[in-house]
Amino acid sequence: MTLGEGISKPIKTFFIEAGELSQFAIRFFREGFRPPYEFQELLRQSYEIGYRSIPLVSFTAFIMGLVITIQSHPALEVFGAESWLPSIVSVSLVREITPVITALICAGKIGSSIGAEIGSMKVTEQIDAMEVSGTNPFKYLVATRVLSTTIMLPLLVIFGDMIALYGGFLGVNIRGVTTFDLYTTQVFNKLTFGDVLPSIIKSIFFGFVIGLVGSFKGYTTSNGTEGVGRSANAAVVISSFIVFIVDLLAAQISDILHLL
Amino acid sequence: METKTNNRLKLGIFVVVTTLLFAIALYKIGGKRSMFNSTVTINAVFKNVNGLMSGNNVRFGGIEIGTVSKVTIISDTAIQAELNIEKSSFGHITSTSIASIGTDGLMGNKIVNIAPGKKSGLPLKEGQFLLVLPNIELDNALRTLNKTNDNLELITDDVKVITSRFSAKNTLWSLLMDTAVAENVKQTVLDIRSSGGNARKISNGLSEMIVNVNKGKGTLGSLIRDSSLYLNLNKAAMDIRLSSRKAEKIAEDLGAMSDKLAHGEGSIGAMLEDTLLVRHIDESVIDFKRGAANFDSSMEALKHNYFLRKYFKKKDQKNKKNKTDDSGSKN
Amino acid sequence: MNPMAENRNETVIEIRNLEKSFGENHVLAGFNLVVNKGENVVVLGRSGTGKSVLIKCIVRLLDPHAGTIHVLGTNMLDLKQEELDNMRAKIGFLFQSSALYDSMTVQENLEFPLRRHLKRNVKYDIAKMVDDALLSVGLKGTQKMSPAELSGGMRKRIGIARTLILNPEVMLYDEPTTGLDPVTGREINHLMLEVQEKFRTSSIIISHDMNCVRMTANRVVVLIEGKNYAEGTYDDLKKSQDKNIKQFFD
Incomplete structure (x- = not known):
């Protein structure tokens, strides 16, 4: 009551939200790994979140790979370094573009659907119904989804990497001829663990953020069906925002650890 | 139940395939770093x-x-x-x-x-x-080349002085009286010969490098192929080759002249009458000077291109000792 | 048609001085209620007067600030999670919106409460349990349908079936006829009476639908300003001259 007085309302709301989200995350770690495990639901969610996102992720990754290659070509051509195209493009794709684009796409697709699904379950009392039927809805709904996104996003990023690199291969071949063999050799010659591992580790965090924020917004939905829409929207906006912050931190941390 | 199993199958395939791809990629990246090899x-x-x-x-x-x-x-x-x-x-x-x-x-x-x-x-x-192998810095190599070039210029100046003396009839006799001149000319010819030889070696080295570059050996090759660097390089090689050819020509002419000078006075008159020879030598010297100047500017361009470090190191390292010895004695 | 008579003295639910507030809004302010075995008690009140809050406190979906709740002799406010889950299995809860799980079929909806309440080493015929539950709400053979395909009345029935599958001793109905047409509403009222008879349940029915009250109530408790304002049979209250009570009957 006394704390926060004199602070403007949006700022106060922001801090309250941040606090609640942290609490929600702590609850995930406290309850999510305790038996009984909702393994069936985890599998179902992994299918929904992971497998069903393949087409969208593939499409965007392919386009990104192709476009980045085409766009980088003139710059390298001036420099006379076209043969560096595969290496340079692959590094930027693997390190930054694919993880972030995949995370943003998933924040849009998965984050909003989690926010809307759990939100509508909340307002139609399905969550209460679960609670009274002896199933912990937090574990059944939230923990499974957060775990699924955390596991699935890195896999989607790896998958997206492959597709993006293939897009890059086509991009290289729009001007000039490079065999697939030479392309892969050049790509893998340049890539290091320092490129790949931080990118996979950060996508684990991206996945966690997307699942957590989506579930949080859904779980705290109020004001009926109108609230459901707002939750879905906020889930996308907030998780995209946090994805960028995590990305920034990841870049800094891997820099400090000399992984870049 | 049917679709449930189906979905799990799809999920399983996705997870396994992706993990495998990742493992292969890691192996490919790691193989390069000798991580999995003994x-x-x-x-x-x-x-x-x-x-x-x-x-x-x-x-x-x-x-x-x-x-x-x-x-x-x-x-x-x-x-x-x-x-x-x-x-x-x-x-x-x-x-x-x-x-x-x-x-x-x-x-x-x-x-x-x-x-x-x-x-x-x-x-x-x-x-x-x-x-x-001791490291040879590109700067050193370029410095040596420069010195050689300066020497060439000095020599041509000398030669020019001599020929102008030849041309000036009034000093003819005093020139002929001076027996040291013949010796001087001889020495100059020798110098020019060795410088020309050096220059030819350099130009050969550069040509070879250009051939390599043309074939696109290594990333350097492909990088150079389109850039202005390549043109500079090519021009430098050509300049050097031209200069060395000119130097050889002058050396030949001067050699012939000094031979004539050394062999009896009878032929001196005839030789001096031969204004054609004098003009020939003169032209050669001017050409050579121009060549040297060209080479100089090309060399300057090259010097600013640190990309060539590796090649200069390798190619010039053999020539280095000879050149420094030669130019050292000249200075 | 008066099953409460035989077990008049056996108390199933006992609520004493229940208090619950949301911020400055004191929804329940010292509410008392006793439900006897086999009795249908209707809690009557206007929207937003905390009727739903009351039954949500009973199953601990909400935690009251003060007061006591005893169900079947067990203090509901002093239970560990596992004990609470076991108590909840004995209490059927029909939500206002039916709260069927949209992503599951009817079959899966009915199986859901069983996941945590079946004993490990006993073999159950789950298909038959589902079948029986559907039969008792008159919706046999709808196992494969999804909630989206069901009408409002059917959803309520499935909702009831989902609670019946665990053979509850207590039923809590949250506005069972709200949003239904009068005919369907009447069907649901009949169903509630059937359940009462067949499963010998004691019920609290939250409603402001007077048809529902008239048909199902053995006793009516009027909830006004967080307190039990009046209590009696439908007919008793109908005769009342209190304007706060009269407004429900007009």
Whole structure:
């Protein structure tokens, strides 16, 4: 009551939200790994979140790979370094573009659907119904989804990497001829663990953020069906925002650890 | 139930395929770093490692065979690099193999090049030391080339003075009285010859390099192919070749003249009558001077191109001693 | 048609001085209620007067600030999670919106409460349990349908079936006829009476639908300003001259 007085309302709301989200995350770690495990639901969610996102992720990754290659070509051509195209493009794709684009796409697709699904379950009392039927809805709904996104996003990023690199291969071949063999050799010659591992580790965090924020917004939905829409929207906006912050931190941390 | 199983199957395929792809990619990336291969460690001691770090690649005849695992200072003039060499390639390294530090590509990743020795040696054993080639800096090489060029210019000036004296009839006799002139001319001719020879060597080296570059050997090759650097390089080679040819011509002419001078007074008159010869020498000298000036500017352009470091090192390193000796004696 | 008579003295639910507030809004302010075995008690009140809050407190979906709740002799406010889950299995809860799980079929909806309440080493015929539950709400053979395909009345029935599958001793109905047409509403009222008879349940029915009250109530409690304002049979209250009570009957 006394704390926060004199602070403007949006700022106060922001801090309250941040606090609640942290609490929600702590609850995930406290309850999510305790038996009984909702393994069936985890599998179902992994299918929904992971497998069903393949087409969208593939499409965007392919386009990104192709476009980045085409766009980088003139710059390298001036420099006379076209043969560096595969290496340079692959590094930027693997390190930054694919993880972030995949995370943003998933924040849009998965984050909003989690926010809307759990939100509508909340307002139609399905969550209460679960609670009274002896199933912990937090574990059944939230923990499974957060775990699924955390596991699935890195896999989607790896998958997206492959597709993006293939897009890059086509991009290289729009001007000039490079065999697939030479392309892969050049790509893998340049890539290091320092490129790949931080990118996979950060996508684990991206996945966690997307699942957590989506579930949080859904779980705290109020004001009926109108609230459901707002939750879905906020889930996308907030998780995209946090994805960028995590990305920034990841870049800094891997820099400090000399992984870049 | 049916669809549930189906979905799980799809999920399973996705997870397994992606994980496999990831494992393959990691292996491909790791293979390069000799992570999954058993390796043998050998050492090389350099005076200056030019920023070599652990993790830099080791090449044998241009093929990657290992990585640098550690770089330590063992004394004020000795830096020891520990090299992890793949077992499969290790057998080719002998006691006469020579290690040198080079640059990979443009951006300055250092590499250790191991070249097979000229003579066959015993296979190296784990922990033994490689022979090491001293590093030659590009700047040094360019400086030497410059000096040679300056010398060429000096010589042509000398020659010009001599020929102008020849042309001036009033000083003819005093010139002829001076017996030292003949000696002078002779010495000059010798100098020009050796300079011309040097210049030819340089130009050959550059040509060879251009051929390599044209073939697109390595990333350097492909980089140079389109750039203005290539043009500069080509021009420099041509200039040098032209100059050396001119120098040879002058040397020939002067040689002929000095021969005539040395052989009896009877022919002196005839020789001096031969204004054609005088003009010929004159023209040659002017041409040569122009050639030298061209070469000078080309050289200047090259000097600013540090990309060529590696090539200059290799190609000019053999010429270096001769050249410095020659030009040194001249100065 | 008066099953409460035989077990008049056996108390199933006992609520004493229940208090619950949201911020400054004191929804329940010392509410008392006793439900006897086999009795249908209707809690009557206007929207937003905390009727739903009351039954949500009973199953601990909400935690009251003060007061006591005893169900079947067990203090509901002093239970560990596992004990609470076991108590909840004995209490059927029909939500206002039916709260069927949209992503599941009817079959899966009915199986859901069983996941945590079946004993490990006993073999159950789950298909038959589902079948029986559906039969008792008159919706046999709808196992494969999804909630989206069901009408409002059917959803309520499935909702009831989902609670019946665990053979509850107490039923809590949250506005069972709200949002239904009068005919369907009447069907649901009949169903509630059938359940009462067949499963010998004691019920609290939250409603402001007077048809529902008239048909199902053995006793009516009027909830006004967080307190039990009046209590009696439907007919008793109908005769009342209190304007707060009269407004429900007009």
